[in-house]
Amino acid sequence: MKEEEEKYRDSLATVNERGNRNWIFAKQPKGRLYNARTVVSVCCFLLFFSLPFIHINGRPLFLFNVVDGRFILFGAVFWPQDFFIFGLVMVAFILFIVLFTMAFGRLFCGWVCPQTIFMEMLFRRIEYMIEGTAAAQKVLNRGPWTTQKAIKKILKHSIFFLLSFFIANTFLAYIIGTGELWKIVTEPLSAHAGGFAAIMVFSFVFYAVFAFFREQVCTIVCPYGRLQSVLLDKDSVVVAYDHARGEPRGKLSKKETGKKDCSCTNCGGCSRIIPPPMGDCIDCLQCVQVCPTGIDIRNGTQLECINCTACMDACDFMMEKTGRPKGLIRYASENGITEKKKLRFTPRLKTYTTVLLLLITAITVMLASRKPAGATVMRTAGMLYQERGKDSISNLYRIKLINKTTADMPVTLRLDGIEGRVELIGHPYIRIKAEGQGEGTFFIVLPRHAVSKRKSMLKIGLYEGSKQVLSTRTTFLGPVK
Ligand code: SF4
Ligand code: SF4
Structure with a gap:
């Protein structure tokens, strides 16, 4: 019997017995959670489509240029260094996601994951608009090819591709920046063949995902979904069916639904229905019909569940209709349902929270103390020291500099904590362009009496005017004493 109950775990709802795709025709949800998700999704869309265009001090707010190794987070440039x-x-x-998942399940997937919100709130809504309800879509798909079917399909797929093209452009703007994207769009194709190819590849990938691959991204590809089994425990809050209240499930009979809870026979004003002598689940399958991944949440937490809450809305509607309390499917933990326990702060949660707080503190300190410039100093390879007259010794160096600010930076070098001087070759200073790199060659000259060892460590200060922007170290070679 147990084996029979667990049988649903042996197969995916999206794959039939012959191994073919079981296309999910999800019914459009209705209800307060769907409305709330719509509002959240609109905010997410606004953010996604506007962020690459927001610039602060001439810099984009976010840039993930993996090609050039240049990253901008909240306007701060991050170099490979x-x-x-x-x-x-x-x-x-990642730790935040782990911690969050342990406490609140896949809340992220249902409410803000780009795959879910684009699929459920944009592409599927367009599908409802063009092809009608889930039942109408099923009829259309299974019916013969007619002019009307062809028009609907062409219209839907054209809009899907256009949207995918638009998403691909925005996605690319996060990688190369809006300036480069604008060049690809406006300049001759021959000048940006690579960029154009990237846009088309992304467009076709997004189109394939939203038009065909759909929920399989969440159930087959997404590693986050697969991690659920190790991240969730019985105290994690997930979209859950209250089996204690719902079982044994059974269809509503007319006799049961018509009963009133009083013995009077003539008032006619009482509409309260006596619950049938069984659980609250009336086995209407509404929760299954709205599920975009095609599962039955009454079987318990499953890998395919993206916590989209569509089944919560559907079930609440049925509970209201039949005069039962809402929340048969709700946000709850397994323990909350079986033992009527509230969300507990388990030792595992405490550990993760502590580690997370430590990490956030370390990152904040590092970001706050991040220098506006970076430098790498290398002593010229294969060269020993040079004698400068009778009383001085010099070493030759090469320096590479990075300017992380948006203004040009003229930099001079000085020795810190030791007698001696720096002699820059060619110019009295090195000019590093805004957000650019610079390099130079210089001697460090030390009086002979200051060189006590074969190899000593020196501290070099990099100054913009009188302000020290960075301090770095290098070695100095001298004669053996
Ligand atoms: S079971 Fe419910 S919450 Fe989970 S994916 Fe299906 S409809 Fe969404
Ligand atoms: S929608 Fe609610 S009542 Fe209907 S089958 Fe699902 S859990 Fe049962």
Whole structure:
């Protein structure tokens, strides 16, 4: 019996017994959660489509230029030298997702994941508009090809592709910036063949995902969904069916629905229905019909559930219709349902929260103390020291500089904490362009009496005017004493 109950775990709702795709015709949800998700999605769309166009001090707010290794987060430029900070931000982000999932399940998937909101709130809505309800779509798909069917299909797929093209352009703007994107769009194709190819590849990928692949992204491809089994525990809050209240399920009979809870026979004003001698689930399957991944949430938490809450709206509607309390399917933890327990702050949650707080503190400190410039100093390879007359010794160096600010930076070099001087070759200073790189060659000259070892460590200060922007270290070679 147990095996029979668990059988649903052996197959995917989107694959039939012959291994073919089981196309999901999800009914459009209606209800307060669907309305709330619509509002959240509109906010997300506004953010997604506007963020690449927002510039602060001439810089985009966000840029993820993986090609040139240039990243901008909230207007701050991250160079390859800052990658340890970037790495830490990513670790903190992953940890946040882990912690969040342990506490609130896949809330992220249902409410803000781009795949879900684009699929459910944009592409599927367009499908409802063009092809009608889920039932109408099923009839259309299974019916023969007619002019009307062809028009509907062409119209739907054209709009899907146009939207995918628009999303691909925006997506690319996050990678190369709006300036470069504008050039690709406005300048001759031959000048930007690579960029144009990238736009088309992204467009076709998005189109294929939203028109055909759909919910399989969440059930087959997305690693986050697959991690659920290790992240969720019985205290995690998920979209859950209250089996204690719902079972044994059973269809409503007319006799049961017509009963009143008083013995009087003539008032006619009482409409309260006596619950049938069974659980509250009336087995109407509305929760299954609205599910975009085609599952039955009454079987328990499943990998395919993206916590979209469509089944909550559908079930609440049925509960209201039949005079039962809402919330048969609701946000709850397994323990909350079986033991009537509230969300607990488990030791696992405490540990993750502590680690997360430590990481956030470390990142904040690192970001706050981040220098406006970066420098790499290298002593010229294969060269020993040079004698400068009788009383001085010099070493030759090369310096590479990065300016992380939006203004040009003229930089001079000085020795810190030791007698001696820096002699820049060619210019009295190195000019580093805004958000650019610069380099130079220089001697460090030390009086002979200051060189006590074969190899000593020196501190070099980089100054913009009288303001020190950076301090770096290098070695100095001297004669053996
Ligand atoms: S079971 Fe409910 S919450 Fe989960 S994906 Fe289906 S409709 Fe959405
Ligand atoms: S919508 Fe509610 S009542 Fe209907 S089958 Fe699903 S859980 Fe049962």
